[in-house]
Amino acid sequence: MDDNTTTPVTVLGLGLMGRALAGAFLKAGHPTTVWNRTAGKADRLVAEGARSAPTVGDAVExxxxxxxxVTDYRAVREALGAADVxxxxxxLINLTSGDSGQARETARWAEARGARYLDGAIMAIPSTIGTPDAVILQSGTRSDFDAHASALGALGTVTYLGADHGLASLYDVSGLAMMWSVLNAxxxxxxxxxxxxxxAAAYAPFAQQIAAGVATWLPGYAEQIDRGSxxxxxxxxxxxxxxxxxxIEESEAAGVGTELPRLIKAMADRAIAAGHGKEQYPVLIEEFGKPGAR
Incomplete structure (x- = not known):
């Protein structure tokens, strides 16, 4: 593992998140080079000590x-595919949002050009970058991660998930599924x-208590899913x-939408029809694991 906190770093892409990443590296003492299509976005970072590169080729040494x-995986390959790069x-540590297939494809593309490649996901907002509250997920070859784990630690709490380059993206969207499901409920x-x-303010503390209680069930339910029992x-x-x-009945009587509870009940009804009525709620994994209607 590289414990040198002065490891030179390049940041490509200076949107709100990119600027936060570069700022965290600078604050940790890393010599930081930045590049963005709109060069003016680098001005504040340059004032803080960063070097602004005129081209990606100049930035990536x-x-x-x-x-x-950057915006998407297409932009990643456009930037890194320039003739002078x-x-x-x-x-390359790609923290661009995308899906697991894009991550794996980009890993092959980068490695074919002689680069080492890690794919990642940022589970944080820009203002938390550089603090323990910023969770940075990483997937790819373990030795590549270990070589730069110390430098990445400047960004927040870094978690290595495994050798499959698509894992960070899968964890990212799985986390979003949790987030939206809790918020929708x-x-x-x-x-x-x-x-x-x-x-809403009066209900929120009670809802927090329920959500926290349900969260304690997850490890036991996970054991059931992994056992298939x-x-x-x-x-x-x-x-x-x-x-x-x-x-559903209460919602109808109150004049409140029933789309969400009807969706969940429909899945449960299918599981019961398949003979799982006497089993516990995690048996619905069989329904969630089926391809959806297109």
Whole structure:
């Protein structure tokens, strides 16, 4: 592992997140070169000590660590595919948002040009970059990660996921699934309670308590999924589906939308029809794992 906190770093892409990344490297003492299509976005970083490169080829030097945060994977390959860009011996750390297929394809593309490649995801907002609250996910060859883990630590809490370059993207979207599901469930409950004059602020602490409690179930439920065995230790799916029906009925009576609870109940109904009614809720993994209708 490289423990030299003065490792030279290049940051390609100076949107809000890219500027935050470059700023964190500068603050940690890394000589930092930056590049952006619109050069003016580098002015503040240059005032803080960064070097602004006129081209990507000038910014990406052999043996240097280059962190990429641009609009999409197409922009990554357009920037790095320029004639003057030499990737031999360069380590590319791509923090651009995309999907796992794009990550794997870009890894092959970069490695064919002599670069080492790590793909990543940023689970944070720009203002938290450089603090432990910023979670930076990384996937790719372990030795490449170990070589630069110290430098990456300037950005936040860095987590290595495995050799598959697509894992960071998969974790990213899986985290988004959790985020949106929790928020949507809270909004459904908030909409219901507002019909009785309860405001969102009053409901939020109770909702937090419920969400935290449900989160404690996940390790045990994960064991059931990994074993493929779903004994009803808490309640059966048949019991749960009756509660789902109550939620739908209550929502209808209150004049609140039922699209979300009906979707979940439909999945549970299919699982029960397939003979899983006596099993516990995680058995729905079988429904979630099926291809959706197109």
């Amino acid at each position: 052999p043996g240097r660590l280059a962190v990429i945060c 030499k990737l031999d011996g360069t380590t 809270w909004l459904q409950g908030t909409a219901l309670l507002r019909t009785a004059g309860v405001d 779903f004994p009803a230790e808490v309640s059966s799916l048949e019991t749960d589906v009756r509660a789902m029906a109550h939620l």
